[in-house]
Amino acid sequence: MKFTVNREQILGPLQQIARIVDKRQTLPILSNVLIQCRNNRLVMTGTDLEVQIISNLNMNDVRDEGNITLPAKKLLDICKLLPADSAIKFDLDGDKVKVSSGRGRYTLNTLPADNFPEFNRNDTKTCFKVNPGKLKEGLDKTAFCMAINDTRFYLNGLELSIKNSKLKLVASDGHRLALYEDDIGETGQDTKIILPRKAVQELSRLLDDSDTDAEIRISSNTIEVLYKNVAFASKLVDGRFPDFSRNLNQPFLSSIGVDRLSLKEALMRVEVLSNEKYKGVNFDIESCSLKLSTNNPEHDEAEEDVVIDYLGDSVSVAFNAQYMLDAVSNIDDDNVKMTVAANASACFLEAPGKSLFRYIIMPMRI
Numbered sequence: 001m002k003f004t005v006n007r008e009q010i011l012g013p014l015q016q017i018a019r020i021v022d023k024r025q026t027l028p029i030l031s032n033v034l035i036q037c038r039n040n041r042l043v044m045t046g047t048d049l050e051v052q053i054i055s056n057l058n059m060n061d062v063r064d065e066g067n068i069t070l071p072a073k074k075l076l077d078i079c080k081l082l083p084a085d086s087a088i089k090f091d092l093d094g095d096k097v098k099v100s101s102g103r104g105r106y107t108l109n110t111l112p113a114d115n116f117p118e119f120n121r122n123d124t125k126t127c128f129k130v131n132p133g134k135l136k137e138g139l140d141k142t143a144f145c146m147a148i149n150d151t152r153f154y155l156n157g158l159e160l161s162i163k164n165s166k167l168k169l170v171a172s173d174g175h176r177l178a179l180y181e182d183d184i185g186e187t188g189q190d191t192k193i194i195l196p197r198k199a200v201q202e203l204s205r206l207l208d209d210s211d212t213d214a215e216i217r218i219s220s221n222t223i224e225v226l227y228k229n230v231a232f233a234s235k236l237v238d239g240r241f242p243d244f245s246r247n248l249n250q251p252f253l254s255s256i257g258v259d260r261l262s263l264k265e266a267l268m269r270v271e272v273l274s275n276e277k278y279k280g281v282n283f284d285i286e287s288c289s290l291k292l293s294t295n296n297p298e299h300d301e302a303e304e305d306v307v308i309d310y311l312g313d314s315v316s317v318a319f320n321a322q323y324m325l326d327a328v329s330n331i332d333d334d335n336v337k338m339t340v341a342a343n344a345s346a347c348f349l350e351a352p353g354k355s356l357f358r359y360i361i362m363p364m365r366i
Helices: 009-021 072-081 132-145 199-205 262-271 323-328
Strands: 002-006 033-037 042-046 051-058 062-064 067-070 087-093 096-101 104-109 128-129 158-161 166-174 176-183 188-194 214-218 224-225 230-235 258-260 280-286 291-297 299-310 315-320 335-338 347-350 356-360
Touching: 009 042, 009 051, 009 072, 009 087, 009 199, 033 072, 042 299, 051 072, 051 199, 051 214, 062 188, 062 323, 062 356, 067 072, 072 104, 104 176, 128 132, 132 158, 132 199, 158 176, 166 323, 188 199, 199 230, 230 315, 230 323, 258 262, 262 291, 262 299, 262 323, 262 335, 315 323, 323 356
Parallel strands: none
Antiparallel strands: 002 062, 002 087, 033 042, 033 067, 042 051, 051 230, 087 096, 096 104, 128 214, 158 166, 158 188, 166 176, 176 356, 214 224, 224 230, 258 299, 258 335, 280 291, 280 315, 291 299, 335 347, 347 356
């Protein structure tokens, strides 16, 4: 195997692949990137057995075809530190690969390509195309609500559902829930899956707001996303996401309108003196006025008044300040619409008018 590639051409795909491989893998080959030279194309593959990325590059200088695996992190570090637009030569010699560029020469150990694991997937059941910008926005608007190491394993991921032209993404850690809905055009599909955390994070990094559609292929156990010159695949979470519809279908008090920046800044200041562990802040809501207050075990206290647009009954409820800040930071509007359930069991936050993003936060006791 012998070929030459430009640094800028190989650097991006290597960075994508290096993020999903782990040097601490029990199988050493999972720390490697599979490199295949064939038909004037360079195909690079990385996997941790749960997630896989395949990048295809057109090549002009392939002298000898072949397959081999190289340590992904080491190869990436070498390429990153080379000057911009460097030509990088690869030459397989026995069980070593000689990498050279300019006056630099580097020799890397290899592992046989035949030992690289297959990423098993079943036959595709659902296939549709989506604007990558819409999918990325939905992932970014909901991913922060995924649980971390929850025993309810399905909460550590994100639910993606397609029903004809409607894309819906939902994430929840049991204390809050983020919901994103958008129209993606006619698909003729009706499916619901749970993406694992790592897949959500890597997909968000991979996608951008381009005119090139992303093709989504879903089987019973995997999702595959074909985008530009990359094929991304991930195993799915085998489980059922909780039904949150009852939170939407209950009596609510009159909606509250508040300036987003004013609420955000007041929350940030009050949070400084909240309990470091629980971050609880009281919301005392009255006609045209919202009082935020908190204290901590050291007997520090904070209180701020925020002007609101509200003419309903008075209500007092407490929320985790950081959860509330996460929601406010993800609303793309100068104003926030808050709606508290009549029994104070939940609070909705969204932008006024038609909103793609909605957020539900459960109250807490202080």
